[in-house]
Amino acid sequence: MHDPWKATWKAKPNLPQDARDALEFLREYVERRYPASVHDIPVFTMTPQAAVDGFAVSRDGGMSIFWASGPEVPGGAWLLRVATVVGFEIPDIQSALLWANARNRDQVNFRYWCAINHELERCAVIARADFQSVVLADFWPTVDRLGRSPVIELLKGMATTVITVAVSDSTDLLSRVSGRRLTPTPPDLDALFILSDG
DSSP: OOOSSOOSSOOOTTSOHHHHHHHHHHHHHHHHHSTTOEEEOHHHHTOTTSSEEEEEEEETTEEEEEEEEOOSSTTOOOEEEEEEEEEEEESOHHHHHHHHHHHHHHOSSOEEEEEEETTTTEEEEEEEEEEEHHHHHTTTTOOOTTSOOHHHHHHHHHHHHHHHHHHHHHHHHHHHSOOBOOOSSHHHHHHHHHHHHO
């Protein structure tokens, strides 16, 4: 993949090269666009052997995550996921479900759902988008007549969109129901990954 910036952060070497390129490009892009807003995910740093890596972004009260997981079989497809938890510890589960369903009817970029903890009678609302490597691989070497790579433009647009959605959807949802936003603390960063993996 053509990378116009030399990445200073390096993704885990046990991910496929294209997955590392995508993550390293995204992190470099986000760090340049939103300085001091990028965070490491504790569960990724504590499991160096796992074929999963990524980072979180906190901006204006929104929390987003960007991560990739390696293939289940050697040479298989890998996954790039972007997600946000737009509301956490929400007691009004029914209203959260209705809000997520309405977003699914209006939104084409993300899928929304509620993760419900029946014991605590609380839920979280998650929005996520997945990109399979087989789709991205078709465009890795492509450059348009202006010298732009469709994959680079897709990654930049995806980053900007998820960071914007993290703020706007959290604001909208939490104006309708009680709950809270995730913060860049180790427990919340791990919760962000766990919920995005659901």
